[in-house]
Amino acid sequence: MAPISIGRRAAGENRGGPVAAVRRVALAVAMTGLLGCAAESAPQRSAEAAFSLPAPRTAGTVSVEDALAKRRSVRAITPDPLAHADIGQLLWAAQGITDPASGHRTSPSAGALYPLEVYAVTAEGVFHYLPRGHQLERVLAGDLRADLATAALGQAVVAGAGVDFVVTGVVSRTRQKYGDRAERFVFMEAGHAAENLLLQATAMGLGAVSIGGFSDDAVDTLLALPDGEQALYILAVGKRHE
Ligand SMILES: Cc1cc2nc3c(=O)[nH]c(=O)nc-3n(C[C@H](O)[C@H](O)[C@H](O)COP(=O)(O)O)c2cc1C
Numbered sequence: 001m002a003p004i005s006i007g008r009r010a011a012g013e014n015r016g017g018p019v020a021a022v023r024r025v026a027l028a029v030a031m032t033g034l035l036g037c038a039a040e041s042a043p044q045r046s047a048e049a050a051f052s053l054p055a056p057r058t059a060g061t062v063s064v065e066d067a068l069a070k071r072r073s074v075r076a077i078t079p080d081p082l083a084h085a086d087i088g089q090l091l092w093a094a095q096g097i098t099d100p101a102s103g104h105r106t107s108p109s110a111g112a113l114y115p116l117e118v119y120a121v122t123a124e125g126v127f128h129y130l131p132r133g134h135q136l137e138r139v140l141a142g143d144l145r146a147d148l149a150t151a152a153l154g155q156a157v158v159a160g161a162g163v164d165f166v167v168t169g170v171v172s173r174t175r176q177k178y179g180d181r182a183e184r185f186v187f188m189e190a191g192h193a194a195e196n197l198l199l200q201a202t203a204m205g206l207g208a209v210s211i212g213g214f215s216d217d218a219v220d221t222l223l224a225l226p227d228g229e230q231a232l233y234i235l236a237v238g239k240r241h242e
Contacts (some may be wrong), residue, residue: 006153008216008230020100045224050130050137053088062203070177074207075157077238079145080121082162086159086204087120090165090237091129093200094118094193096172105131107192110185115173116193116232119223121148126223129181144222151218152211154232166219167193170229182225190232197235207240 062070095118096106104112118129119139126140148166149159156165167190175182194210199238212233219231 001069003064006215008220016166017214020023024046045139047128047137047139050133053091053134054085056089059219060203064199067199067202070104070200073209074115074240075209075236076241077157077161077207077209077236078241079125079160080162081199082134082206082239084238086124086192086206087127087163089119089134089204090163090197090200092134094165094197095129095131096134096166097131103132103203106196107189110174111177111178113173115182115186116168117168117170117229118193119166119168120168121223122162127214137211140224147222148234151222152214155211155213157209157236158211158234160238161236165197165235165237166223166228166231167233167235168223168225172228187232194233194235197237200235201235205240206237208235208237211217211236224225 003073093106095114095116096158097103098106102112103114105114107116109115114131120127120136120224123142123143123145125138125142126144127136129136129140145161145164146159149155149157150162152158169186171182171186174185178185198208198210214231216231216233219234220229225231
């Protein structure tokens with residue numbers, strides 16, 4: 001097998017290899033059937049009706065100091081599914097709205113422009129988090145954790161996680177105000193969101209590990225990310241092995 005390049009192709013270049021191409025074609029065909037439109041105008045992914053997650057907890061029994069002291073990269077985790085409430089709690093920690101009037105979130109954002117998106121990759125499919133309403137929408141069907149692990153340079157913990165969160169960024173949202181500083185800001189924000197999620201996982205007694213080693217193009221393609229949106233970080237989370 002040819003080595004995976006971990007970089008990202010320039011905008012406009014084709015993404016992914018044959019497997020990714022087959023997935024895109026299959027999805028486009030499915031969408032054509034659903035929407036009754038020509039294949040060339042079919043979107044690359046479909047979003048099912050969004051569903052609400054249970055309201056997040058805003059109080060707990062583990063202090064911030066405890067979570068900071070206990071957080072460790074834990075790779076001995078199980079692929080057992082996490083409850084939607086737990087997935088929602090972790091997503092809320094990363095990007096949940098804490099002030100509905102302003103839309104401000106758990107994580108700070110330069111200019112409150114919120115360039116990040118978060119996906120949960122589970123056995124049930126790929127789910128996109130909608131902070132407004134604390135909802136999930138499934139955008140891809142099927143269990144893609146093993147494919148995500150392949151894109152993450154074969155790291156077994158990604159395939160064996162209950163859920164892999166993928167933090168993505170849309171730099172153009174921040175660039176409109178901050179120009180050349182935007183990319184740096186978006187990377188900083190991905191770090192904020194990731195650390196929030198890791199501390200929340202720690203407080204919930206779950207195991208979690210940051211995954212920065214992955215092929216950008218392979219993950220972008222696997223998740224069928226829209227143009228201008230790029231994968232920045234993966235957080236593999238699961239119940240700890242006994
Ligand atoms: C940006 C970043 C990328 C990382 N990428 C990976 C990774 O691809 N695979 C992995 O197993 N751990 C990864 N880690 C976890 C580090 O190996 C880990 O944080 C480090 O060994 C310190 O251990 P601790 O997190 O338990 O304190 C990453 C951490 C960071 C901050």
